[in-house]
Amino acid sequence: MxxxxxxxxxxxxxxxxxxxxxxxxxxxxxxxxxxxxxxxxxxxxxxxxxxxxxxxxxxxxxxxxxxxxxxxxxxxxxxxxxxxxxxxxxxxxxxxxxxxxxxxxxxxxxxxxxxxxxxxxxxxxxxxxxxxxxxxxxxxxxxxxxxxxxxxxxxxxxxxGKPMLFQYAQRKGKIINDRYSRQSFLGPDSEYLFSKVRVGVVGLGGGGSHVSQQLAHIGILNPLIFDGDRVELSNLNRLIGAWFTDVVRKTSKTRVARRLIKKLLPKANVLCFDGRWQDYAEALQTCDIIIGCVDDFASRAELEAECRRYLIPYIDIGMDVHRAHQHTAMSGQIITSVPGMPCMRCMQYITEEKLATEAAKYGDVGIRPQVVWPNGVLASTAVGMVMELITGWTMQAAENIYLAYDGNKGTVTTHHRLNYLKVNCCPHYPDDQTGRPGYKTL
Amino acid sequence: MAFSEQEIQELKEIVPSLSAADEGGYTYILMENLKLPANCKPALVDALLCPMLKEGYQSRLYFSEKPVGCNTTLNWNANVRILGRTWYGISWQTPAGLKLKEMLLVHLKAFS
Structure with missing residues (x-):
């Protein structure tokens, strides 16, 4: 056996x-x-x-x-x-x-x-x-x-934690490859770690397609990609790697991402999940880090809960374009939710009020504005956070990350909500609620 | 979230096997082998009751599988992962201030 x-x-x-x-x-x-x-x-x-x-x-x-x-x-x-x-x-x-x-x-x-x-x-x-x-x-x-x-x-x-600490059996020593000579500042073990860690990307739209591409450039050999959609014409303004022929052929977004990754990194072991991540939950549970590029608060809350249970750092990105006071405002966020540290609820990004408002609008969400360049900013920032989690290259003390993107000004700054963060550890996801849930008999 | 002994005993009159766990700031009550109203298939399912405000609902009831044969007009708007398991839920509002047993019965009324 x-x-x-x-x-x-x-x-x-x-x-x-x-x-x-x-x-x-x-x-x-x-x-x-x-x-x-x-x-x-x-x-x-x-x-x-x-x-x-x-x-x-x-x-x-x-x-x-x-x-x-x-x-x-x-x-x-x-x-x-x-x-x-x-x-x-x-x-x-x-x-x-x-x-x-x-x-x-x-x-x-x-x-x-x-x-x-x-x-x-x-x-x-x-x-x-x-x-x-x-x-x-x-x-x-x-x-x-x-x-x-x-x-x-x-x-x-x-x-x-932040950064993560990995130990693998059968350490094979440093991998030296000219391809990565320009990113040696990430540390002598970085290439080895990139060959081992499993990084999940949930949602392969404008944000997730950017993320997938960048992870391949850096050398992440084990990406797991989750999306059940197929390419449509309106995706072409932002879907990295998609071609016009993909619209005609109704190519799956996972296939587009896999094609892009493999062209950059032929040795990548790309695992594709053509559907809702919930239908492939066990695959998601094997990831070391997850980047969520989903569309709504309920989806974010659900994905974060699963990541917390299985001790997976979760990085969330998203953008929004809305009319405010007769002008158009573009905004977005990049949030890192690390088990043991404050979660998106602690940071007041996810609240009952937002979830209720969203639920009340169900079926009437309309067409959400999306364009390529803010997705690029958000995705790049998220990938930088993945690098920090894996390598700790900045050697900065662990701190909460909730960044606000102002698309009108072109800035990414720490969200002011962090100033009001009341907790250092998360009361919503205690340490002892990991793995199999601990039910108490009533 | 704490429950009074009386509420628990009342709920046990309907479902003897009860346990509770927390996730994401919510408390969930697991009810194993909940008997569904007549004509529902399967007749017995595991159910998860969230007896607190969640996503605009005063309470929510989730099922381990979608029963068929009883009220085809239901809006199954939840296919979600909670406590490491997949659950299905309908869009069904309950009044505020109900006890646990009342909450469950109002939810089950959707299937009558």
């Missing part, structure tokens, strides 16, 4: 909390430890694991034993077993080797950890269980998948 690939995700906020806790000095143990709880899903034979909580060991469960880094009582394992049973969770036993570089299990780890993991497997055998050893900048993670007695290595671990 083929060994499944394992992909593990954790939000940056949870990762930092866990690391901070594990670094705290202990009264007598030289290491601290804890348990991580997870949910998982199998998608196309690969297993995706989402970490939704971390629980440090109860202080009362530590045992003073100078011969090992950490020793704890059976009560600690019983606590963990009760927790996984209650929530039907998977688990990871976690501790820290406080150095840089790849952490490796000690002889004590090798001897004792399998027994700990077996206990948790006994509690919820249908879930994944394993162990994680952290260092200051790397991870050693092995898991047992349901039905298997062997530990397997993870294919990828992502810390989802």
């Amino acid at each position: 083929k060994t499944p690939k394992l992909h593990v995700k954790i939000s940056s906020a949870l990762y930092e909390r866990m690391l901070s806790d594990l670094k705290r000095p202990h009264e007598f143990a030289s290491e601290r430890a804890g348990f991580i709880y997870t949910t998982h899903k199998t998608i196309n034979g690969d297993i995706y694991v989402w970490i939704n909580s971390y629980h440090p060991l109860n202080e009362a469960h530590y045992i003073d034993d100078p011969s090992v880094g950490v020793r704890f009582s059976g009560a600690a394992i019983r606590d963990a077993m009760e927790h996984v049973l209650r929530g039907q969770f998977g688990s990871l036993y976690v501790h820290l080797h406080d150095h840089k570089g790849m952490p490796l299990p000690s002889s004590t780890d090798i001897k004792s950890i399998p027994g700990v993991v077996q206990s948790l497997v006994n509690a919820t055998p249908k879930e994944t269980h394993g162990f994680l050893i952290l260092s200051k900048n790397a991870f050693y993670l092995k898991m047992r998948v349901p039905g298997s007695k062997n530990f397997i290595e993870t294919s990828s671990i992502s810390v989802v």
